[in-house]
Amino acid sequence: MKKNILLLHTGGTISMKMTVDGAVLPNERNPIIDAKESLATYANTIEIEAFNLPSPHITPTEMLTLRNLIVTQTQLYKIDGVVITHGTDTLEETAYFLDLTTNFDFPIVLTGAMRSSNELGADGIYNLVEAVRVACDEKARGKGVLVVMNDEIHQAFNITKTSTSSVNTFQSPQYGPIGLVTKKAIHIQQQPVRRQYVPLEAITKRVALLKVYAGMEADMIESILAAGYDGLVLEGLGQGNVPPAVAKAIKKLLAHHMPVVLVSRCFNGIAEGVYGYEGGGKELEDAGVIFANGINGQKARLKLLIGMNQLHTPIDLKLFFV
Ligand code: ASP
Numbered sequence: 322m323k324k325n326i327l328l329l330h331t332g333g334t335i336s337m338k339m340t341v342d343g344a345v346l347p348n349e350r351n352p353i354i355d356a357k358e359s360l361a362t363y364a365n366t367i368e369i370e371a372f373n374l375p376s377p378h379i380t381p382t383e384m385l386t387l388r389n390l391i392v393t394q395t396q397l398y399k400i401d402g403v404v405i406t407h408g409t410d411t412l413e414e415t416a417y418f419l420d421l422t423t424n425f426d427f428p429i430v431l432t433g434a435m436r437s438s439n440e441l442g443a444d445g446i447y448n449l450v451e452a453v454r455v456a457c458d459e460k461a462r463g464k465g466v467l468v469v470m471n472d473e474i475h476q477a478f479n480i481t482k483t484s485t486s487s488v489n490t491f492q493s494p495q496y497g498p499i500g501l502v503t504k505k506a507i508h509i510q511q512q513p514v515r516r517q518y519v520p521l522e523a524i525t526k527r528v529a530l531l532k533v534y535a536g537m538e539a540d541m542i543e544s545i546l547a548a549g550y551d552g553l554v555l556e557g558l559g560q561g562n563v564p565p566a567v568a569k570a571i572k573k574l575l576a577h578h579m580p581v582v583l584v585s586r587c588f589n590g591i592a593e594g595v596y597g598y599e600g601g602g603k604e605l606e607d608a609g610v611i612f613a614n615g616i617n618g619q620k621a622r623l624k625l626l627i628g629m630n631q632l633h634t635p636i637d638l639k640l641f642f643v
């Protein structure tokens with residue numbers, strides 16, 4: 322029997338067209354609606370155009386709307402899986418947001434395109450069909466939120482956009498994809514070791530993300546306090562170190578009870594408190610900085626945002642990031 326797939330469109334290149342003068346733009350009529358016939362081979366779809374936004378316009382508010390839409394649709398219909406089309410620029414952020422804020426066993430799969438619908442070699446409908454095939458597959462259940470692009474299946478926790486233009490842009494540094502899509506089958510070889518779920522009702526707090534660099538001064542960090550942010554994520558150096566001026570500013574933020582989370586700006590590896598010199602990760606950890614256990618800066622920022630917006634049952638942020 323065919324599965325019921327909730328198909329949510331949010332915009333992005335997958336639903337755009339290139340004009341004669343070479344600008345890629347949103348389209349009034351979403352061109353992926355033409356994929357209906359190809360999808361009907363695999364599933365019954367309940368299709369909703371949630372937004373039609375380029376993904377740089379997506380904010381945590383839209384992410385929460387999507388999460389709530391999935392919840393309400395599952396109350397109305399028997400849903401076997403969800404597929405979300407999304408711009409690739411912030412796709413990993415929406416994927417990770419949904420990973421943390423939903424706890425369904427059925428697959429939630431995000432996909433997008435690197436080439437708009439009327440460009441040569443357009444990859445949108447191809448990726449969409451693959452995403453629906455994965456969402457229909459029993460092996461994809463219980464794996465958390467997935468991203469399917471270019472014949473690969475990735476977990477939201479690991480995936481990141483690595484190329485500005487290649488169709489092979491999405492990679493999972495350190496761990497690789499959890500599966501592959503071939504012409505005949507869905508192959509999944511890995512199982513997440515754990516899933517985290519936090520219910521989220523509203524987003525009122527603000528969290529900033531800054532990248533650390535050689536010679537960074539304190540003023541940039543201190544401006545976070547002045548601008549009224551509630552939390553800060555820093556992409557630190559190497560194993561999780563910062564220049565001395567930054568370390569001093571971090572301590573000021575901590576003294577104001579502002580959570581500071583550190584990730585590494587390195588593409589691979591996990592930041593840890595190792596070095597004990599001024600600004601070294603061990604010194605920062607002892608001062609109260611939280612290490613983010615391998616997620617990248619943009620995901621750590623969402624995780625802190627979600628953790629800080631627990632209105633009724635506050636979360637122990639240190640444990641949340643373990
Ligand atoms: N700039 C586009 C977006 O994220 C890129 C894409 O969809 O591939 O909306």
